[in-house]
Amino acid sequence: MTNSPDLPTPWAPEPASIEPQDQRRKILMIFNPTAGGARQRLLQNVVKRLEQADATVTLRPTTKAGDAEVFAREASEARADSPDLVVAAGGDGTINEVVNGLAGSTLPLAILPMGTANVMAAEIGLGVSAKTVADAILTGPILPIHLGIANGRRFTLMAGIGLDADVVATIDTNLKRRTGKFAYAVATAMRWLEYRQRKFRISIDGQPYEAAAAVIANGHFYAGRFICAADARLTDPILHVCLFEKPGRWQALYYMAALFGGFLSRLKTFRVVTGHEIQVLADHTGPVQGDGDVIAKLPVDIRVAAETIRLIMPVIRA
Numbered sequence: 001m002t003n004s005p006d007l008p009t010p011w012a013p014e015p016a017s018i019e020p021q022d023q024r025r026k027i028l029m030i031f032n033p034t035a036g037g038a039r040q041r042l043l044q045n046v047v048k049r050l051e052q053a054d055a056t057v058t059l060r061p062t063t064k065a066g067d068a069e070v071f072a073r074e075a076s077e078a079r080a081d082s083p084d085l086v087v088a089a090g091g092d093g094t095i096n097e098v099v100n101g102l103a104g105s106t107l108p109l110a111i112l113p114m115g116t117a118n119v120m121a122a123e124i125g126l127g128v129s130a131k132t133v134a135d136a137i138l139t140g141p142i143l144p145i146h147l148g149i150a151n152g153r154r155f156t157l158m159a160g161i162g163l164d165a166d167v168v169a170t171i172d173t174n175l176k177r178r179t180g181k182f183a184y185a186v187a188t189a190m191r192w193l194e195y196r197q198r199k200f201r202i203s204i205d206g207q208p209y210e211a212a213a214a215v216i217a218n219g220h221f222y223a224g225r226f227i228c229a230a231d232a233r234l235t236d237p238i239l240h241v242c243l244f245e246k247p248g249r250w251q252a253l254y255y256m257a258a259l260f261g262g263f264l265s266r267l268k269t270f271r272v273v274t275g276h277e278i279q280v281l282a283d284h285t286g287p288v289q290g291d292g293d294v295i296a297k298l299p300v301d302i303r304v305a306a307e308t309i310r311l312i313m314p315v316i317r318a
Contacts, residue, residue: 024108024138025055028083030071030098032090032114033061034177039114043089045130046112046137053138058083068094072101083107085312087137091115092157096291100154103147104307110137111312116180117292119157123219123234126314140312145234147305148218148290151297154305155290156234158222161200161280161298162213162244163252166191168289188256195249200282200298204241204275212247213255216240216278216302226259229272234311237304238274245269278302 027050031043047057060071068088075086088098089112102109112133113121121128126136147154160168167187176183202209215222217229217240229240244255246269258264265272280288280300288296 024084026081026083027055027057027085027087027137028060028071028075029057029087029089029112030060030062030068030094031087031112032068032094033063042128042130042133043112043114046089046134049130049134050137053134055138062090062094066097068097069101072098074101076102076105076107085110085137087112089114092117092119092291093293095120096155096293096295099147099156099309102309103154103305106310108142108310108312110140112137115292116176116184117224119219119221119224119292122221122225123157124311124313132314135315136312140315142310143235143313144308145311146218146237146308148216148239148302149305150216150288150290150295150302151300153290153295154307155218155295156309157217157219157291158228159216159288159290159295159300159302160214161282161286161288161300162198162211163188163191163195164213164215165287165289165294168292169287169294192249192252195252197247197249198282198284199247200280202241202243202281203277203279204273205277207273207275209241209243209273211243211245212251213244214280215242215244217242217272222259227262228259228264230265231272238276239278239302239304241273241275241278243271243273245271276304 050057062068072086075083085108087110088095092115095111113128150159170187170191171183199210199212215228217232219234220227220229220232222228228242232240258267264270282298286298287294288300
């Protein structure tokens with residue numbers, strides 16, 4: 001999968017919303033050790049730059065699902081040896097776990113993109129060079145961002161129901177580790193061949209809707225730098241519900257082509273509705289994906305979370 005050309009640049013926060021810089025010398029880096037090759041070299045180079053800037057970096061590798069959340073929650077507890085910030089080094093799933101561990105705390109979060117799609121990095125305009133990431137960790141501005149929550153599980157970027165959630169639930173993790181985006185292509189083909197026509201009943205702030213699939217967006221990028229909800233921003237306490245209204249196997253393929261081709265918003269059977277409280281009902285059970293991992297099952301209650309996260313942004317260049 002390649003990024004669509006001529007897409008708008010990532011959004012920039014309003015200067016008034018940015019917090020002043022603070023002390024960043026004790027850094028906890030929670031990382032996914034399954035990333036290999038260039039990603040491990042990126043991690044090593046970032047750590048080297050941080051240490052050259054007199055920062056103390058503590059590395060905590062994850063060994064299983066849930067570790068990153070536990071490590072982040074432990075770090076947020078006020079102790080003499082608590083870090084000044086936490087770095088989530090991994091993909092959007094690792095970031096999601098760390099966010100669930102930090103939500104509501106004052107400990108800032110920085111990211112080191114080492115995943116397959118790195119949608120969060122795209123969302124905030126963070127590059128993947130060691131210098132860019134290290135500069136952000138050390139001196140980048142802090143921006144409070146809002147989160148979504150689905151059946152008690154928080155997400156930063158999006159939650160999805162329908163085909164995309166089925167794809168996420170089907171992913172072969174070993175194949176994903178070895179081939180990256182190719183694993184998503186395989187899972188998408190499998191789920192498309194097994195496609196069953198269905199509709200979900202969706203309530204958005206009390207108003208009823210029906211759709212064959214939906215993405216509840218907290219940010220405007222999806223699956224990399226493709227745009228699903230053009231006006232969604234992490235800084236806004238509101239969710240953008242992308243409704244794919246027409247069911248059908250070939251219609252689903254057309255929606256994918258429209259998303260990747262950049263003309264999704266022009267389809268008559270696609271619309272975006274904003275809201276704070278979303279309920280999704282269905283006559284069947286099924287997965288709900290959040291930030292690229294299964295985070296809940298249908299039926300699902302999705303809303304704007306009460307907690308925020310203090311996110312470290314890229315350094316703003318003049």
